[in-house]
Amino acid sequence: MTNDAFFALGAALAIGLATFGPGIGQGLAAGRAFEGIARQPEATGDIRTLLILSLAFMEALCIFGLLIAFMLFGKIS
Amino acid sequence: MDGMIPVVASSEGGAIFKLFGLEISSITTTTWVIMLVLTMACFFFSRRLKAIPETKVQLIAELTVDTLLGFLGSIMGSKEKARYYFPMVGSFFFIILASNYSGLLPGAGHLPGFQAPTSAISYTAALALVVFFSTHYHGFRTHGIHYLKHFIEPHPLMLPLTLMEELIKPLSLSLRLYGNIYGEETLVASIFAMVPLFVPLPFMLLGVFFGFIQALVFTLLTCTYLASATAEAH
Numbered sequence: 114m115t116n117d118a119f120f121a122l123g124a125a126l127a128i129g130l131a132t133f134g135p136g137i138g139q140g141l142a143a144g145r146a147f148e149g150i151a152r153q154p155e156a157t158g159d160i161r162t163l164l165i166l167s168l169a170f171m172e173a174l175c176i177f178g179l180l181i182a183f184m185l186f187g188k189i190s
Numbered sequence: 191m192d193g194m195i196p197v198v199a200s201s202e203g204g205a206i207f208k209l210f211g212l213e214i215s216s217i218t219t220t221t222w223v224i225m226l227v228l229t230m231a232c233f234f235f236s237r238r239l240k241a242i243p244e245t246k247v248q249l250i251a252e253l254t255v256d257t258l259l260g261f262l263g264s265i266m267g268s269k270e271k272a273r274y275y276f277p278m279v280g281s282f283f284f285i286i287l288a289s290n291y292s293g294l295l296p297g298a299g300h301l302p303g304f305q306a307p308t309s310a311i312s313y314t315a316a317l318a319l320v321v322f323f324s325t326h327y328h329g330f331r332t333h334g335i336h337y338l339k340h341f342i343e344p345h346p347l348m349l350p351l352t353l354m355e356e357l358i359k360p361l362s363l364s365l366r367l368y369g370n371i372y373g374e375e376t377l378v379a380s381i382f383a384m385v386p387l388f389v390p391l392p393f394m395l396l397g398v399f400f401g402f403i404q405a406l407v408f409t410l411l412t413c414t415y416l417a418s419a420t421a422e423a424h
Contacts, residue, residue, distance in 0.1 A: 162264060166414070169407040173362045176369030183376070 117189050124185035131178020135171040142167050216305040217313055220298075224288045224307070258283060265410060266417045275416055278324065282317065283409040286367070289313070290401030293375050294394060308371040308404075311364065318364035321412050322356075329419035337419070363411060370404050 146164040150157050207214050235251040243249045259276060263269035272279075286308060292298060293306025307313040329337040341352045374397045381390045 158264070162261070162410070165403070165407060166410055169366065169411065172370075173366045176366050176373070179373050180365060180369050183372075 120185045120189045124182040124189075127178050127185060128182040131175050131181075135175040138171045139168055142171070215310075216303050217307040217310045219303040220292055220305055221289070221307045221313070224285065224292060228284060228288060255280070262409070262413050265413045271417070271420075272413070275328075275413070278320075279409055279412050279416070282321075282412060283405050286317070286405040286408055287402065290371055290405060291398070293371060294397055294401070298375075306371060306375060308367055309375050310372075311368045314364040314368040315360075317367070317408070318360035321363060321415065322360040325412075325415045325419045328416060332420040340419075359415060363408065367404055367408055370400060374400055 142164065146160050149160050235247060237247075238245070239248060243252060258280060259269065259272055262276065262279060263272035266272045266275070289306055289308040292304075293309055295304075298304050298306055326337075329340075333340075341356075342349055343352070374393075378390050378393050378397060381393055
């Protein structure tokens, strides 16, 4: 295998693995938020804001993986 | 660090002309246009303001600003506090929203001198640095020298961790915005290269949604950082 193959494999693994954790985490967070809204519809506004905030923090991890994937992708000659 | 260079270079497109020895890239010219549009919008919406709104223009402007202010107020604790920081934080929201949406206009990223500014890391890093310095400035302004105490708050041994946290905040703030917009632009471009008709449309709609969410998230995080830096000591 040449170096290019390793770069391509690394890029695919970087984005693939980086979406794995945040995907599960965001699913859990969103599920719990909906549960909370269903129990207490009057708290919808607060819950939504907190949900967006926490999703943004999880999203950042995935984005780091995406950037690493782009970086590796740019190295393929 | 070597691998960082092609990404940054390719995402910024290089200089298109020089002005007084400074290299002017596509994102700079797009930012000028956005500045012009936002300034003109400000003049248009703030013309002939009355205590009791008479025109629809003033109603729209008041509704927009009041909704955003109320939303930020619920984050920062009180509407007065949000109103104090609103000139900076609100400007962030509108300029990031305009920058994100400029990438959805036809020709963005292909025509020279036209590229979404938020799809370049230098632009988002500049915004995040403004947040970083203003957060600590307002922290010192509120608490004086006692502001330094919050770095050793739970325990002095935590100092390296809290310092690292402060430095990671602007890093993640800039990378989140840049990665989202650059990733979305690249996605639409590569889908467009595969199937030019109709198929990219849902992804561009997703781009409209994410552009708004990312602008909101940047503003929200700025607000939480400001709120935690200026919070009353317990």
